[in-house]
């Protein structure tokens with residue numbers, strides 16, 4: 461099948477989180493099983509700076525945005541170490557900027573305009589390049605306009621008749637809410653600005669637009685697919701319940717060519733399930749140095765990686781760190797950037813006990829890998845977590861996840877209860893309520909196990925390392941879903957033709 465994947469970020473070209481990993485790894489997996497994926501993403505500054513590895517096509521876009529016409533170009537390249545084509549929508553006024561979506565905590569004021577342009581450019585590129593496309597796979601609000609554009613403007617044009625759209629939700633908390641006048645930027649008729657389609661409490665909502673117009677919807681774990689229809693839909697629970705027959709949960713996977721301690725070139729020592737003890741010990745020492753911590757091998761080292769946003773449970777972490785920092789002999793290695801208030805709280809803790817709290821406020825892929833390999837445990841007490849990739853990476857790197865039971869964390873991590881240990885399914889520690897006491901008890905349980913029950917610890921590490929969270933299964937599930945969407949589309953089309 462010819463699958464066009466549209467995303468506002470794609471690793472290794474641009475990345476702020478898991479969306480970028482998925483939009484790199486899923487196309488690679490689809491290509492390995494014989495399909496023809498192609499990826500569309502904006503040409504941000506760091507991508508334009510790599511111009512040597514990109515080619516400029518002769519495609520020029522002239523896209524009406526409100527009352528003006530914006531010109532853009534198309535660059536092409538390939539996903540590294542593959543032949544998967546990547547198309548970069550180049551429009552310097554919109555995309556040649558320091559960051560992807562915001563600076564100093566403030567969203568770019570023209571985000572709606574930027575991604576309307578991107579969405580329209582994707583639709584135009586199909587025609588201009590004469591691309592054979594069976595499915596457009598949209599990801600998050602930045603591409604939410606695409607299903608509406610297809611249905612309203614393009615579906616009857618030659619080459620677009622049989623295209624279907626899948627809208628994948630990577631995070632319901634970011635919906636692309638804009639004031640109503642931004643409806644003018646979309647170029648669509650005001651009649652679509654109603655509570656059943658593009659409007660949400662008086663605003664334009666691009667996530668909702670995608671959910672309403674797409675042929676099918678997916679999200680990145682089965683648990684999150686349930687949760688967003690009830691209490692984690694951030695206001696769109698009703699829309700999702702209405703579409704529940706077309707809503708699917710497909711877990712994200714991990715590309716073990718890219719995330720594997722046996723081959724990861726960033727690690728101080730490579731290791732596998734047969735020699736993880738020595739390998740991780742070497743990585744731990746390097747990590748401790750990198751975070752300014754004493755190189756103590758017996759002290760539990762708790763790693764955290766992630767956006768400093770409410771979602772990730774930093775208030776619980778800060779609460780327990782405050783209780784523990786002078787009391788419990790554990791070390792913390794924290795990598796992240798985001799909201800100022802969390803920077804401040806963590807900074808204070810690090811100043812108080814630099815021998816116990818190490819922090820790097822930055823976005824660094826190599827350091828993320830050092831934490832994955834060098835920490836003993838990885839903490840993710842998220843308020844909600846659509847899938848979560850860090851815990852899947854840490855399973856492979858032999859770092860025991862400690863998670864709150866929500867979304868993909870609940871679907872992937874099995875608590876070290878006596879029962880789960882005896883039936884061989886335990887691969888981490890988990891707790892239910894979003895509560896600092898519960899987190900503390902669970903962390904205590906993990907640290908006690910690390911210190912005094914080495915056989916159980918080994919068991920947890922090795923169970924996790926041997927598990928298969930690769931894309932194999934999930935890529936097949938996407939293909940089945942794409943096929944199902946196409947069948948349904950064909951049936952509807954035939955029925956419509958018969959009716960004429």
Ligand code: ADP
Pocket residue numbers: 476477478479481765766767795796797822823824825828847848849850851
């Ligand atoms: P989310 O997409 O909600 O941010 P995920 O767990 O799904 O969270 O994915 C996070 C991805 O982003 C992982 O690949 C992780 O390594 C990476 N990541 C997050 N924060 C950082 C950081 N500060 N530096 C490097 N990589 C990071």
